[in-house]
Amino acid sequence: MLEFLSAVNWEQMLTSIEQTLLMTLVPLVIAVVLGLLLGIVLYVTQKDGLWEHVFIFRILDFLVNVFRAIPFIILLFIIVPLTKLLVGTMLGPVAAIPGLTLCAIPFFARMCQIAFNEVSNGTIEASKAMGASNFEIMFKVVLPEASPALVSSVAMLAINLVGYTAMAGAVGGEGLGNLAYMYGFARRNDAVLFIATAIIVVIVFAIQFIGDMVAKKVDKR
Amino acid sequence: MIELKNVHKVFQVKQTEIHAVHGVNLTIHDGEIFGIIGYSGAGKSTLIRIINQLERQNEGEVLIDGEDISKLSKKDLRNRRMKMGMIFQHFNLLWSRTVAENIELPLEIAKVDKVTRKHRVKELISLVGLEGRENAYPSELSGGQKQRVGIARALANNPSILLCDEATSALDPETTQSILDLLIEINKKLHLTIVLITHQMEVVQKICHRIAVMSDGKVVELNDVKSIFEKPQHEVTKRFIQDVSGKEDMERIKKELKEMYPFSHILRLQFSTDISNQPILANVIRKTNLDVSIVNSNITHSMAGPLGTMYINVTGGNDKDYEEFIQYLRDEKVKVEVFQ
Missing domain, CATH: 3.30.70.260 (ACT domain)
Known part of the structure; x- marks a missing residue:
């Protein structure tokens, strides 16, 4: 067992963990903020929405669909010029962040829209009858009522991002996924392959656990 | 006073037009409990929503204290709605808020300051008899308690009108009775005009002063409770009354036999x-x-x-x-x- 583990470069493993967490957390935070805003716009401009606006909705809906349709790995290559412009390099974990973020925003926006649509029409009708403005309906009623679904969506987004960071290795993103592939699989170092994979699984489980816990806490249904 | 003048509402469902409300004329006086009864699809749900403009009529006028509310600006309409409470069949509470917070919502919307809000919530909770349940969430309440929260919420901004949309249809007979008692109490105490729609004849019989019977979008009969029960004119009214009297007969026969x-x-x-x-x-x-x-x-x-x-x-x-x-x-x- 010790012999098996001696094949692992622990310093390298630790750096990879840090890189994976960086590539997960930065896009997560940005996508939660921007995706939520985009989700709100999609929700209110959709048909029978609070500010129904067919033109704006069609455009945003189309863009979301396009970005969700492009395979992540292809998206990473397509936006290389943008990445260079934004972070000055196309290599390393920081270079993977724009691609991951661009992939995460439309995904989360759609999840938000779905969560808002789950809020009962009766509750919205009751708020209208109270004299609430559309702004109040959105922020005092729809958003809090959708909160458990939103929390679950954040957890799901985070888990997806962990998975995508592994692919980000393809553009020199490094991280645990890259380590497992380059050092573990390609160089036949089973210990590295096994341990890097195990750590990814642990991270995903931890996110799911925290997500479930928070969702349970905000869910008063 | 609520006046509906020649109100029409047409819904376009795919290729067909549905005439939900078909030329309704009604005058509802201040302080009265007015019942609108009809089978489902009669248009009563649409009609009650036209009173607070959740649905806009295609034709006709809705006057409240002489003011045509369909001509109000968005902002004025919102202010007017604050003075018209509404309760629902499925309560429509916010499950993410506690009882007290649910009742506070309309006060927040009316921009009432925090101290006054807390004070008012306390008053309302005791008015509807929910002391001790302030911090419970709707999911922890029974149907009757939920409707009490709904009533407290509807009364928060001291409205002059309360609209009840099938408010007791999801409740068992005993709870229905207690909610109806509460409605009678607040009608007397607050001199509130109550408009209620229902398909339950027992409900209108127990609490309404006057009744309108609706069928196919039209008011087919309108009278005070006594006259409706003693000499119903329209077929639909007769059918409704038969449903109630069937249950009553048994009680009467039993009593008479006991006396005989x-x-x-x-x-x-x-x-x-x-x-x-x-x-x-x-x-x-x-x-x-x-x-x-x-x-x-x-x-x-x-x-x-x-x-x-x-x-x-x-x-x-x-x-x-x-x-x-x-x-x-x-x-x-x-x-x-x-x-x-």
């Missing part, structure tokens, strides 16, 4: 499936010396076959005859219940 024969016994017999086809009653009458008269009887058809229920009045004979009579029926697997 204070020492006789009224029994409720239940015949289950496999014995419905046998002449049990004829046999038992032949075997004893008792006089039996049938008070009421009916057969309902269930999945398992016909089920008979019969109310009989037994007179004459002594206690021993009477006991034998019941024993014989029980031997034949008839469920016997002494009906008091």
